[in-house]
Amino acid sequence: SLQEILEPMSNHLVPEAVRPRFEAFVRDAFAGRARAIGWVPAPGESEEVEILRPTLLRIALMGKDPEITREGAAIAKRWLDDRGATTAGIVQTALVAAALEGDSAVFDRMVAELRKSTDRRDRTRIYTALGLFSDTELERRALALTLDPTLDSRESIVLFRTAIGYRLTRDRAWDFFKQNFDAFVARLPR
Numbered sequence: 001s002l003q004e005i006l007e008p009m010s011n012h013l014v015p016e017a018v019r020p021r022f023e024a025f026v027r028d029a030f031a032g033r034a035r036a037i038g039w040v041p042a043p044g045e046s047e048e049v050e051i052l053r054p055t056l057l058r059i060a061l062m063g064k065d066p067e068i069t070r071e072g073a074a075i076a077k078r079w080l081d082d083r084g085a086t087t088a089g090i091v092q093t094a095l096v097a098a099a100l101e102g103d104s105a106v107f108d109r110m111v112a113e114l115r116k117s118t119d120r121r122d123r124t125r126i127y128t129a130l131g132l133f134s135d136t137e138l139e140r141r142a143l144a145l146t147l148d149p150t151l152d153s154r155e156s157i158v159l160f161r162t163a164i165g166y167r168l169t170r171d172r173a174w175d176f177f178k179q180n181f182d183a184f185v186a187r188l189p190r
Contacts, residue, residue: 003055010062011167026063034060039071039090054093061097072097076129077106080113083122095129107138111145124158131162131169139169143176146184153187 006026014022034056037049060068076098078085086094098106107130114126130142143163146156163173177184 003058006059006062011165011170023063026059027065028063030056031060031063031065031068034065034068039068039075039086039094041087050087050089054090057090057093058096061093061100069097069101073101073106077109080109083119092125092128095125096132099129099132100134102133102138103135104138107133107141111141114145114151120155123155127156127158128162131159131173132166134166134168136172139163139172140176143173147180147187149187154189 010022010026037053037056039053039057041050041053057068057072061072072090072094075086075090076094079091079094095110099110102110110126110130114123114130117123117126127145130145133139133142142159145151146153146160148156160173160177163169164177
């Protein structure tokens with residue numbers, strides 16, 4: 001998909017000096033359509049639109065569209081309180097929106113849900129979002145979860161994979177991995 005092309009490009013190929021132009025291009029090309037489709041399915045919409053929605057919204061998040069980010073973060077917060085608050089297809093994208101602009105309150109809310117959730121899919125979604133918090137202190141706290149003995153290392157590694165792949169968190173994630181290599185290895189299955 002186009003997201004699979006643009007996300008690695010954004011995270012690995014776009015120099016910071018031209019990032020504002022890249023983000024403007026993404027907003028100009030995709031945000032209008034993403035806003036038109038929106039976060040909430042319209043009655044009677046086609047299956048094609050339903051499938052396109054999360055991809056288009058995720059691309060618009062790459063362009064830092066403030067309206068889409070704000071709406072997605074609000075949906076994520078509602079979903080953390082009520083799993084029926086939105087459709088399963090956009091939960092991950094909404095959680096990404098919440099993490100990209102999230103503060104410690106959002107972070108703490110996600111961690112609380114992570115710890116109490118019994119649904120593996122929900123935990124994976126939350127781990128993925130936690131890997132995108134770029135505030136230095138929140139990123140440190142997120143990475144520490146990968147070594148938390150009360151959490152399943154097979155699941156928490158998702159957080160690390162996300163952080164190491166995201167341009168704003170990868171350097172600190174790499175440093176954390178190097179500093180904690182032995183602890184990582186000890187937590188992995190044989």
